[in-house]
Amino acid sequence: MTMVAEQTWVAVCPADEVLRAYGVAALLAGAEQVAIFRTEDDEFFALSNIDPFSRAAVLSRGIVGDRGGLPVVASPIYKQAFDLRTGVCVDDPDVTVPTYPVRVLDGVVQVKSP
Template sequence: MSTPTDTLNWTAVCTVADILPNTGVCARVAQHHVAIFRVGDAQFFAIDNVDPKSQASVNSRGLVGNLADRTVVASPLYKHHFDLRNGECLEAPEYSVRAYPVRLDGDQVCVAAP
């Protein structure tokens, strides 16, 4: 069962201008290392920053792109592709990561974590 976004605890992590288009940044949200990505000018996504295979906090430094109709980031270590909408690892589903809700509050990028 999903949680309505209005009942989540939101954390402002940075401003929109702090994330260049098609790049990511890392923030700590409720004890989670979260990678926040800006795709194009106006789409924002967040997934776990910790690469599940290496346990290194590096996903925010990955390359953003598209595979077929999916917007993905490629982990800089093992090159696994994570779907930015749901955290699914395309090459090895057992390495999928958590995706987090993202919203804008004015120019603030906000992320909700469990």
């Protein structure tokens, strides 16, 4: 069973290619796009790259920071902030973007489809 789970993780890039407080986009199978973020505290998070407000694939290009201590990314289009841990929009809690499991293994960032 472990083997099956291992297979769904996709290696994306070396962890040190992602600056702290920064995001990158990755392409998964089926044209699925993930935004991967590394926070100032060196934690990794992954959300869908698609901004639900503008419907453009841009969330990886938002500014990473915190709102009241919670890690967030602000959409570069209309600036709504999304909680990196849950995908919930802090400015409009009725809107949520999908989150993805993410981890760093042997210095490589990996994500998998939920």
